[in-house]
Amino acid sequence: MIVGGTSGIGLETARRQLGAGRDVVVTGRDPERLRAALAELTAVEGASGTASGSVVDARDETATQEFFAGLGRVDHVVIAATGSTAAGPFRSVATDALREASEGKLIAHSLTARAALDVLSPAGSITFVTAASAGAAMPGTAGLAAVNASVAAMVPVLAVELAPVRFNAVSPGVVDTPWWDWMDEEAKAETFAAYAKSTPAGRCGRPEDIADAISFLVGNGFTTGVVLTVDGGARLASGA
Numbered sequence: 001m002i003v004g005g006t007s008g009i010g011l012e013t014a015r016r017q018l019g020a021g022r023d024v025v026v027t028g029r030d031p032e033r034l035r036a037a038l039a040e041l042t043a044v045e046g047a048s049g050t051a052s053g054s055v056v057d058a059r060d061e062t063a064t065q066e067f068f069a070g071l072g073r074v075d076h077v078v079i080a081a082t083g084s085t086a087a088g089p090f091r092s093v094a095t096d097a098l099r100e101a102s103e104g105k106l107i108a109h110s111l112t113a114r115a116a117l118d119v120l121s122p123a124g125s126i127t128f129v130t131a132a133s134a135g136a137a138m139p140g141t142a143g144l145a146a147v148n149a150s151v152a153a154m155v156p157v158l159a160v161e162l163a164p165v166r167f168n169a170v171s172p173g174v175v176d177t178p179w180w181d182w183m184d185e186e187a188k189a190e191t192f193a194a195y196a197k198s199t200p201a202g203r204c205g206r207p208e209d210i211a212d213a214i215s216f217l218v219g220n221g222f223t224t225g226v227v228l229t230v231d232g233g234a235r236l237a238s239g240a
Contacts (some may be wrong), residue, residue: 004108005024009040010076012210013214014037018044034055058109068119074116076127077127078125087143090142126166130149155169163224168206173229176204199231200237
């Protein structure tokens with residue numbers, strides 16, 4: 001079950017899990033994106049699993065609960081939902097943008113995880129997708145960092161409180177996905193080039209990089225309470 005599975009990291013994760021033989025269910029808020037994602041997933045070569053999906057707004061508690069209640073038993077849940085960037089200088093970030101960022105990420109992750117517990121296998125897992133901005137100390141990302149840090153902070157607590165269900169998170173650096181479409185192409189290219197130059201890996205991330213990390217967290221039954229940073233070594237270059 002991949003919430004926010006209709007583009008970027010979520011969609012690539014669905015593709016990887018299909019290739020591993022799992023039956024995959026994806027959700028998203030946009031019907032057009034959902035249709036396009038399912039068309040891609042049903043065309044995955046060599047996949048032995050099945051792909052299905054539904055339009056669900058992870059910020060809507062009632063809709064999320066009703067959706068999970070109708071699923072039957074679920075083995076693993078990946079939550080890749082996101083919201084507003086809330087980017088910009090701290091003095092000028094709009095309060096509404098902060099609220100929207102919290103609703104789209106912290107609230108969406110929390111509501112989804114709670115709803116999933118009623119149908120999740122006791123040997124199952126929940127994997128959050130946060131972001132390396134939480135510890136990067138980059139000017140202009142205070143709102144984004146706060147929301148992502150709050151998601152990451154839940155992981156060790158829930159891993160202990162709700163054991164034996166496994167809770168983990170992947171924390172990506174800059175990854176080339178549609179999330180960046182709020183920037184114009186020139187600004188995006190400059191951001192990606194600067195990030196690539198500053199990292200030991202020498203490039204930005206790709207959705208496949210993060211999907212590989214998620215696949216590890218989903219598949220390894222001895223890993224819980226982990227926030228796995230996948231940032232091309234950016235944290236090392238910055239001295240963090």
